[in-house]
Amino acid sequence: MNSIQKIFQEKDRNLLSIYFTCGYPELNDTNTVIKALEKNNVDFIEVGLPYSDPLADGPTIQDSSQQALKNGINLDIVFKQLMDIKATNKTPLVLMGYLNQMLKYGEDNFCQKVVACGIDTLIIPDLPMVEFENHYRALFDKYGLTNVFLITPHTSEDRIRKIDAYTNAFIYVVASASITGAKGEISPKQIAYFNRIKALNLQSKLIIGFGISDKTTFTTACSYANGAIIGSAFIKNLKTNGINAIGNFISSVR
């Protein structure tokens, strides 16, 4: 059983996950942010690996990634930071990055380091299903890692069923045809899409993300899925109000 499945065993409604960018706002804030999120009972944490060309991300996460890279973050530092917090952190971490980072680091080397940090779940938005089937599935299996697939309003039912079969953690339900970033309210069209996914009776747990930013959107998302991920809104809050305001932000959402 992986770390995310364990969480779902204890709780399968209203899960709150927060995305943050490693090395932001300052290089050594990674673990301060993780500690604050744990203290505020976030259910699992999406740890973003800053990338120079994050295609699936909107301006907020792009900016935080650029800043983190300017701060001097790199994969070796990230892995060191995550090793440092491994012993004390009890909240599952999910690693989110782009495929080229893994490729350049060396796929086996990358997987070994991830496992050593006590992480078993990956989100790689530019890893397509066919590449997963042809190569990465075997690689991840070798290290006991699991991959989170994204589905969108345009993903066909056939494809969703396949993704469901490949899923061991959760399916990341992208809330709209969009990149990351807050968009205000959830529209009736999105509700119809959430209902359509719900009606498929998938075996996998569902977590909604992209455009979830506050109590209203979080609560709405949770009524159609097992939980939701907040990313850009959290980063914006970090930028404006700093690390000390993490508690307030989490309370304002729940």
Next chain:
Amino acid sequence: MKSKFQPDKNGYFGQFGGAFIPELLHPNVKELEDNYIQIIESKEFQDEYKSLLKDFVGRPTPLYLAKTLSEKYGAHIYLKREDLCHTGAHKVNNTVGQILIAKKLGKTKIIAETGAGQHGVATATVCALMGLECTVFMGEKDIVRQAPNVARMKMLGAKIVPATSGSKTLKDATNEAIRYWIQNPETFYLIGSVVGPHPHPDMVARLQAIISEEMKWQLKEKTGKENPDTIIACVGGGSNAAGAFYHYFDTEEVTLIAVEAAGLGVNSGESAATSQLGEVGIIHGSKTILMQDEYGQIVEPYSISAGLDYPGVGPLHAYLYESGRAKFMNATDKEALAAGYELTKLEGIIPALETAHALAVLPKIQFKKDQVVVLNLSGRGDKDLETFIKHLED
């Protein structure tokens, strides 16, 4: 027999290619993949494409024996005059073809990225021709250095969106176009080079293949043989080279030379010579050779030429490089400028800065007497006059 320079079913040329795209783009890319070959090979498409190439673009473009240049370098140097295409470069071959594919797929909104502005202009032009809505993404830095093309696109009715992220050049314009595409999946992404996720590199190569298709019969007429000894073309993303090489990929006796931009020098830290500085990586949905740091962060390239200022190269070219089928050379800013001035004086043709890089390798090659060389004169230099004038006194 299928050429090994055609992609396999997953869009790979050797180890390069594929479609590394977020799930959101899957339906769009799949739709194109399922239809592009059938459309391109249909009689209806071919009739309309060829008719537009002839009467709208002005094809066939001449194959011109540059006598003075030939004398100077001791070879028979033919210039394939893509600079005489409508809108000033080979780019329009591709946009005419893709706009017909877009129409066939029922798309009404077109997006494109542009570096030097040539692809943006070529896209805005075919959108004006077909009455389709056009949005062009262009790096903020390129908007400044290619002002005349920005004005042309606006006249043609295109909306220009500045890319303000990263290095604010072609790479970032492409990122922004892809992000917009994710958010507006009903749009057709009219990509400007042999880059991006499969099937884009193959589709664009097929649409540029008209260049070498014409070269074959033109050379036959002029020299009695369809094969030259050498073909030279500049490479940013690689579309003009793909077109100039296309019908010669499997003709091993034809030497293919791809010329990259070395900027201030290959090892100066200010360069765009991807094959020399890059390693295997993923950019814009394609596995290729990529300029990146030790952690896979994409490095910002540099060249005086906005059209060559790209940290990757198309997957087909990565394969041409790795397999040794094409020889990769490079030219610095300075060498390109000198070659541009030289062609202007010797032959009365002002080339684009991109094309000037291809010309700049002529002094570096030892030609045999009677060697037949075709240099793909991919674009004209009108858009670069400001840069040429600025360096005239150097």
